[in-house]
Amino acid sequence: MKRLSEKGRLRLIRTSRNRLNERLRHRPVKKRVTSSNTKKPRPLELFAPEKLALLSPQCHLEMARFLRNLRKEALRNKKLIINFKRTKKVHSCGTLLLVAEVDRLVRSLHGRCDLTCTYPKDENVEKVFQQIGLLRLLQKDHRLEVTEADRDVYHWRFATGIEVDPIQADPILKGIKKQIPSSFRKIVVGVEEAMDNSIHHAYIEARGDRLSGIAEADARRWWMFAEVLDDWLHVNFCDLGIGIPRSLPRSWSEEAGDLVTLAVSKGKKDMRMVRRAFEIGRTRTEQDHRGKGLRNIAAAAMDLGGLLTVHSNAGGIRFDYREDSTDARELSYKRSIMGTVVQWSIPLSVSQVAENERGTPSSH
């Protein structure tokens, strides 16, 4: 080590004494302005999960954690970058939830936080993001061409609205009509019920996150996706409200026995409440002529022999109506997604065969 000169030694003693005095007076030490610390700080980057999906507990946890960080950091930072480099798989349920959260953030924090992203490494993922408008939402230009040859991408459609007005989802619903010509109405009715449910029940209280209180963040908005993949039609519907468990009467949790079993996790409590909502079909209003929404949502999947998956807060349920099965798989997770995602999955070939057997016309 180089030996200090006498002048240097004295300067060092003086500086350290001054710093100590400043610290004792609880005043921050003034930093010397150098070329290295006059540069603007790099904007914060948040890495999106590898899989945008909700069904597996690990994916659900990663999505919930990522979205929570996204909301938190968007409020703290003037510029925020979502890094999609690690994202390799996109499932419609997780992707819809991400799009809904990003859309809500962009609408609510317009001018306060500049939200943007990096292009995904995976070309297919980039095409999906392009097709559903996520890249535009995050201020990125489209670089790729999506053609009908991109089977897994081309049929993704996206819509959003704040009314019970399916005309806002017209391109999606007309697309469904093309895929399942004589049964499309079942899905349309299911979607209408989900819209009705979200407008009337999901936003009765504040969501309770950091953005609550901002007019756009509290808007009664819904988001919707449809995609055709491997002969399955997936229709996804999402709201960022208080979730089914919180929208039910408080007495329900007592009926579900949750008060006596305090050890039951949040996920299991939410799971029980979602299940009871579908079984009983009773709603918050407890009026005779109300409360058919959730059962009609299930009827769309039941009549078409498909699957219905509902994720709400930290719980969920999955009904499998294929081949006369009426299995229900309960889903409980560690963290809440702070909203509800409904997914209808209809096997196209089976529903087409059933239509042909019934002799119903193939188109209207």
Next chain:
Amino acid sequence: MSVARLVVTERFSEYPAGRYRADGNFSGEVFREDLLIPLLQQHDLVEIDLDGAMGYGSSFLEEAFGGLVRNRRFSSQQLHQKLRFISNEEPSLIDEIWLHIDRARAS
């Protein structure tokens, strides 16, 4: 006897949905108050053609038809005499509407 014919897709919407006026321009309440009640008051028989629409949610149907009885505008017996439905595309819709009318209780 005067008869009125109401084709939902022509005079109302291809997407009838929602319960209350606040839900949107094509909700059950709008259909009932702005279209159906005036026709029922002016004519002896109202024939409603439901075909062509993209679907009818239960909230819309209950509010549009069950609401006639619930809000004491007509009794279910009167409606059985005054209403006729056409639904070739989905015949079960007619039963569903009558169920809403017969189950509705005047408030």
